[in-house]
Amino acid sequence: MKPTKRIINRIAVTFLLLLVVGFPAAAQDQPLQIKYWLAMSQPNSHLFEVTIEVNLPNDLGLKSLDFQMPKWSPGRYAVFDFAKNVQEVKAREACPAGLDCTTPSSLVTRVDDQTWRVELESKRPGMSLMFSYKVFANDLSGTFSQLDARHANFNGGCIFMYVVKHKQDPVALSINAPKGWRIVNGRSEKGDQSEFQFPNWDVLVDTPTEIGPDWTDDEFKVDGKTYHVVVHSLGKEGGKRPLLVRDLEKIVRAETAMWGPPEFDSYTFLFHFANDGKSSDGMEHLTSTQIIMPGALADKDAPEETLDAAAHEFFHLWNVKRLRPLELGPWDFTRPANTRGLWIAEGITNYYGHLMQRRAGLWNDAKLFGELAEQIQEVENSPGSKLMSAEESSLAAPFIDDAPHAQQTNLANTTVNYYPKGEALGVVLDLLLRGRTKGATSLDDVMRRMYEEFYLKSPNATYYLRGRGYTAEDFEKTVATVAGSDLSDFFKRYVRGVETPPYEEAFAQVGLRFVRTARAPVTLGITGDENEAVNFKIASLRPDSPAAAAGLQVGDVITTFGENRFTAKNFSKVLARYKPGERVLVSFLRGTRPMSTTITLGGPQLFDFRIEEDANASAEAKALRAAWLTGQYRGGAQASSPASTRGACVPNGRHHLTSRAAITFAAVAPPPTAPAIVGASGFATSPTANTFATLVSCWEPTIT
Numbered sequence: 229m230k231p232t233k234r235i236i237n238r239i240a241v242t243f244l245l246l247l248v249v250g251f252p253a254a255a256q257d258q259p260l261q262i263k264y265w266l267a268m269s270q271p272n273s274h275l276f277e278v279t280i281e282v283n284l285p286n287d288l289g290l291k292s293l294d295f296q297m298p299k300w301s302p303g304r305y306a307v308f309d310f311a312k313n314v315q316e317v318k319a320r321e322a323c324p325a326g327l328d329c330t331t332p333s334s335l336v337t338r339v340d341d342q343t344w345r346v347e348l349e350s351k352r353p354g355m356s357l358m359f360s361y362k363v364f365a366n367d368l369s370g371t372f373s374q375l376d377a378r379h380a381n382f383n384g385g386c387i388f389m390y391v392v393k394h395k396q397d398p399v400a401l402s403i404n405a406p407k408g409w410r411i412v413n414g415r416s417e418k419g420d421q422s423e424f425q426f427p428n429w430d431v432l433v434d435t436p437t438e439i440g441p442d443w444t445d446d447e448f449k450v451d452g453k454t455y456h457v458v459v460h461s462l463g464k465e466g467g468k469r470p471l472l473v474r475d476l477e478k479i480v481r482a483e484t485a486m487w488g489p490p491e492f493d494s495y496t497f498l499f500h501f502a503n504d505g506k507s508s509d510g511m512e513h514l515t516s517t518q519i520i521m522p523g524a525l526a527d528k529d530a531p532e533e534t535l536d537a538a539a540h541e542f543f544h545l546w547n548v549k550r551l552r553p554l555e556l557g558p559w560d561f562t563r564p565a566n567t568r569g570l571w572i573a574e575g576i577t578n579y580y581g582h583l584m585q586r587r588a589g590l591w592n593d594a595k596l597f598g599e600l601a602e603q604i605q606e607v608e609n610s611p612g613s614k615l616m617s618a619e620e621s622s623l624a625a626p627f628i629d630d631a632p633h634a635q636q637t638n639l640a641n642t643t644v645n646y647y648p649k650g651e652a653l654g655v656v657l658d659l660l661l662r663g664r665t666k667g668a669t670s671l672d673d674v675m676r677r678m679y680e681e682f683y684l685k686s687p688n689a690t691y692y693l694r695g696r697g698y699t700a701e702d703f704e705k706t707v708a709t710v711a712g713s714d715l716s717d718f719f720k721r722y723v724r725g726v727e728t729p730p731y732e733e734a735f736a737q738v739g740l741r742f743v744r745t746a747r748a749p750v751t752l753g754i755t756g757d758e759n760e761a762v763n764f765k766i767a768s769l770r771p772d773s774p775a776a777a778a779g780l781q782v783g784d785v786i787t788t789f790g791e792n793r794f795t796a797k798n799f800s801k802v803l804a805r806y807k808p809g810e811r812v813l814v815s816f817l818r819g820t821r822p823m824s825t826t827i828t829l830g831g832p833q834l835f836d837f838r839i840e841e842d843a844n845a846s847a848e849a850k851a852l853r854a855a856w857l858t859g860q861y862r863g864g865a866q867a868s869s870p871a872s873t874r875g876a877c878v879p880n881g882r883h884h885l886t887s888r889a890a891i892t893f894a895a896v897a898p899p900p901t902a903p904a905i906v907g908a909s910g911f912a913t914s915p916t917a918n919t920f921a922t923l924v925s926c927w928e929p930t931i932t
């Protein structure tokens with residue numbers, strides 16, 4: 229790991245700025261010097277040993293200090309109560325260096341399910357408090373942590389308590405790793421680094437860290453930024469690592485082409501190939517991502533699946549990590565986060581993760597269209613999509629995002645997932661924008677403008693990060709500004725409402741047909757338990773189905789269907805002999821009790837979707853499609869600069885560049901300052917800096 233020192237300098241400058249600005253939250257409590265010590269002396273015990281050293285100022289009027297384990301951690305919205313894995317909590321005064329002294333234990337009281345309190349009244353002024361505990365960790369994941377004989381991989385949210393009211397204070401971290409184990413994370417500056425500084429606790433836990441003897445680090449550079457590809461393979465690699473690194477670079481190039489070069493100097497892809505058939509995750513961070521694949525890199529589809537995850541997580545470094553909904557940072561870790569914006573933060577990221585693989589040249593058109601159709605299919609075939617809107621789904625994230633459920637729930641029938649729902653809305657919005665403005669604007673422009681306005685240009689609203697979070701209304705307003713027209717109807721019907729988005733109209737803008745075909749002519753509305761070989765055991769049941777209307781329920785075992793016996797395997801074949809409207813006598817067992825009912829069979833309820841080229845598409849629609857699929861940003865201008873002016877473009881054709889004209893700007897000059905023009909071709913007279921505003925305001929991304 230060799231990022232430059234500028235990262236740390238930037239952190240220091242940011243922190244100074246924050247002190248000068250003086251946020252209300254920070255003003256009331258004098259900052260403390262806080263250092264985390266992390267040890268792992270018994271890897272097989274899966275117990276991390278954490279000590280939080282707090283240097284208390286001489287004049288501190290504090291009677292006690294609270295230490296709190298978060299209930300959840302950013303990026304995964306389910307509540308996991310990390311305090312459940314905490315044990316052996318203690319506190320003592322530090323023995324001043326060079327003195328032979330005893331250090332009596334301090335009184336620690338657990339005050340609720342996540343908080344421990346240390347009494348300070350009898351403490352010496354200026355003393356250091358050493359608050360320590362162990363935390364059990366044996367899950368390789370983007371949220372949990374793992375310590376075993378092979379490695380330590382931690383995500384700080386489930387390991388490090390914060391000091392209540394001092395989450396905003398700068399913190400240090402010192403890691404005592406087993407001999408021969410090397411430490412790496414998105415903020416490493418050199419290979420043998422074990423000491424780290426963070427501007428606040430939130431950034432500490434945003435820095436997943438791998439510690440082990442045998443991970444590898446490959447790197448590449450794009451736009452002068454260094455990208456590290458750290459791989460810990462717990463299975464065979466089959467010589468595929470160079471290909472993975474090569475294709476990651478393509479993804480980085482495609483995504484930075486849209487956003488412009490990121491603000492950091494170094495970024496780390498942290499991969500695990502767990503080879504256990506179950507560990508699977510991806511998590512976004514400010515200067516890194518943690519991606520865990522269940523197989524080995526040598527497995528057949530492993531590189532492709534890994535790149536799919538990476539394209540998504542890398543896009544997050546803009547969308548959600550920096551450009552973020554208002555509620556996503558800093559956080560209150562005593563209750564789950566509630567935001568209406570996850571369909572944007574996750575769903576639109578999901579859309580771009582797929583689109584970018586096409587733009588990077590890793591996918592062909594058919595692969596992208598197939599993936600988009602699959603996401604739309606998941607939404608439109610789910611009964612919950614008619615009950616829950618994209619915004620409500622975002623608010624329900626704590627129940628949806630890998631949440632454990634001890635009780636039976638009806639969530640499968642009542643929720644829609646904000647990942648595919650947001651992706652479906654993202655592609656529809658993108659294509660409608662492109663179509664209505666004849667290619668002058670797109671969702672790319674919306675996202676860049678949001679990033680500029682809320683991250684780059686807004687004054688810092690909190691200690692946590694640059695800029696401020698956006699509201700649902702901010703996003704809607706930006707879409708309207710970029711589109712140059714009112715889109716409130718779209719948001720009312722498809723974002724806050726549950727109407728089916730206008731897929732056909734959207735894909736037609738780029739000369740594609742959106743085709744819906746019935747999966748089966750007859751519907752019962754149930755699925756069978758695949759493990760049941762003799763009879764048909766109902767595994768799921770739609771509430772709006774003929775089976776539900778006839779009184780069947782999940783767990784019922786159907787013994788005869790009309791004259792037939794059937795299983796999950798031959799179910800479709802048997803059903804195909806019937807027609808909608810036919811009435812069928814069904815015998816079934818509910819527990820051991822034999823019962824029967826008559827079902828009136830229904831028409832198609834599940835559909836397959838596909839996206840295909842329209843042979844009669846106009847040249848204009850084909851050009852829009854090409855611009856969409858390739859994301860052409862011509863001329864070397866930094867993408868974010870023209871975006872803000874392009875949104876105001878009225879495409880009257882007068883100032884449009886032609887298909888043969890290109891213009892090259894020097895990179896980076898935030899509007900209204902025009903970047904210098906360093907090259908142009910295809911113009912009757914060479915454009916000058918004075919013509920910049922006119923040119924850029926109608927600059928189309930389709931120019932080649």
Ligand SMILES: [Zn+2]
Binds near residue numbers: 438460
């Ligand atoms: Zn590892």
Ligand SMILES: [Zn+2]
Binds near residue numbers: 574
């Ligand atoms: Zn995501």
